[in-house]
Amino acid sequence: MFIELAGMVPFVQSKGPIYVPPNVPKLTQRFPHAAVVQAYDNLYGQQNIHLLNNGSNVDLVLDKKSGAGLVSRNKYNYGFFSAAMKLPSGFTSGIVIAFYLSNSDVFPHDHDEIDIELLGHEKRREWVLQTNIYGNGSVHTGREEKLYLWFDPTTDFHEYSILWNNHHIVFLVDNVPVREFTNNVASSPVYPIRPMSMYATIWDASEWATKGGKYPVNYQYAPFVASFGKIELEGCQWNPDELCSKRALSSLEPDPVGGEEFAKLSQEQVNGMDWARKKLMFYSYCQDTTRYKLLPPECKS
Template structure:
């Protein structure tokens, strides 16, 4: 009996149960978020839209962004970055959230409307309570006709407490991380070179109504009976090379440089622990990848053959 109880205790410590069955805790990984300095929201961001739905908290160290029937809301970074590490701890709305999207992303569409770059975390509300979907996407130089989406179920309830969503972007690769666990790596190689983000970008955090497409292709619209929808953000990290002037063509140089905080060898490729963590996330929690979508692409994008 004692042996049975010990086994039961060990199993219960690593397994949780959700509507999709058992969810296992991720393997241990390095904490990249410990390497960069946190900034208060008011120092890092300016209001982008929906001012009345942006509520700063704790003397500006965190913020609530809100979607209601009148408006969504959003923030934009005060600086524009060329390469870097960008992270936010986000707590998602807990109500019935179909059609709601909370996004943390990099973009330069304001500067390059016809050939912009973008690196996206999009958290998609679901028709089931608290069952959010994580979508990642990346494109460069206006390559928006090729959607590079990958979708994941989370291994935790994102509405109970904040979790860290981080982007590492440099000349070697772009990595999406959740609570420091890599869930996706886009390696900068010849196959994707023309569509790899290559120009300085701003950092955005938004909440908005995406009823037309977000939940099963628009099947479930936002139900404002459950509004307001409130997302909380804090623990902001922006360890990037800041583009000094809007009219400047100068960018961070490649190679070791104090101007670029993510150029060192420790940021050039995933460690063994990180690779193990990413393999775990993709095997157990990814349920869609554009590289597997042969109904969408008769000929898969070139980088899919390098995976």
């Protein structure tokens, strides 16, 4: 169910930028890029995983036979995770491109998950950004939010990022925060704290992705190609013998992601997030009183 929030400017299909976002700190410039072949292993659909530029970039392809997916070689206790993506153009209903953290391989029935999902649309270029969080087995309570993008994501690469530490989870698009989930008294019971792997996938979600499955994937327009580059995975790598084993890839010390600098958003980031949410968010689980007769506790905080 979609709920339109008061004050939202209706989305108008455009070949260029719809809005110009406020200036924000460029977090993606703070961390080094990793080659896809160094950071990820193939998860599935190997025939649809096409490495480019000596393994620095990758195209993930969806066709009638299969989708495709990658999984990080390391698990993380927390970190900053980012990728530049260029999305398929044309009729993309039913397609989901996901960039997310999960430990469902270790906890298959009560896992943690932090999702960026890009949902195709029955109209050209109207991709939707959906974010979601599951923590400590709260897999039966969706915490989805949905926003339109302020640009055409099919014509160029744009950066999609997740910051996850003990203080908060922040979702960013081109460094603009679009959602913050704070670790506080209300949210701590469902706050993800167990190690997770990072995934990148493209897949057929015809059953639910576009208006509850009304518009399935139309393979007349296949293959559908999602391009990834500028990979960043920085933070606390999980090690069973140590509290935290992290790569020395960043000049930020003592902790590149878990330290005080990343404990809260700056005023510029808060302004950017307010801008994005007021102009472009059209669904939040905290507004969905039809779905939830009793809203989750963090909605009241």
